[in-house]
Amino acid sequence: MKNVLIINGHQYYDVVARGELTQNIIKKADEFLISNGFEVKHTPIEKGYEINEEAQKLIWADYIIFQYPVYWMGTPWIAKKYFDEVLTQGKHYASDGRSRDDASKTYGSGGLLKGKYMLSLTYNCPTTEFDNKAGFFDGLSLDEANIATHKIFQFCGLEPLETFSVHDIFKGDMNLNAELEKFEKVLAKNFL
Numbered sequence: 001m002k003n004v005l006i007i008n009g010h011q012y013y014d015v016v017a018r019g020e021l022t023q024n025i026i027k028k029a030d031e032f033l034i035s036n037g038f039e040v041k042h043t044p045i046e047k048g049y050e051i052n053e054e055a056q057k058l059i060w061a062d063y064i065i066f067q068y069p070v071y072w073m074g075t076p077w078i079a080k081k082y083f084d085e086v087l088t089q090g091k092h093y094a095s096d097g098r099s100r101d102d103a104s105k106t107y108g109s110g111g112l113l114k115g116k117y118m119l120s121l122t123y124n125c126p127t128t129e130f131d132n133k134a135g136f137f138d139g140l141s142l143d144e145a146n147i148a149t150h151k152i153f154q155f156c157g158l159e160p161l162e163t164f165s166v167h168d169i170f171k172g173d174m175n176l177n178a179e180l181e182k183f184e185k186v187l188a189k190n191f192l
Helices: 020-035 051-060 077-089 147-155 176-191
Strands: 003-008 039-044 063-069 116-122 164-166
Touching (some): 003 020, 020 176, 039 051, 051 077, 063 147, 116 147, 164 176
Parallel strands (some): 003 039, 003 063, 063 116
């Protein structure tokens, strides 16, 4: 059996960010993973966590899904705080990877975790802003625009899976069922 940790990085703000979309995405991930024989644990950051327990969950996990809304082009501050607190316990990387004795060992290669991670993002911006030199993100792809979050996991030794994202969440015409169907296809690609 493979182990999956789902980290819910949502942070509540009345009216604009109540968390319903995040909860629907996590519920779909649960249903899919459990029905396919995965063991699933959860960390809803906003509800609180115990640092040492979280450090152990990251070691336990073969896969991590990090679901969060993109706030001001990055993770909600409570999610950044989570990583700052949990990853400074000395259990997820041996060093920054460099060695005075071996020049071939490069920065970021000291991770101890073995497994894969998936980013699952919700955005207000449309998909057309990515991979578009005239767009807001200056031609960056979705993954390039979220490079800092990717590098958190990669520094610890994890490999990326395909990223999932929902866009235009405030436009008012989002079809939740269609988005969840897209999500399930990405889950199947990443986990089966």
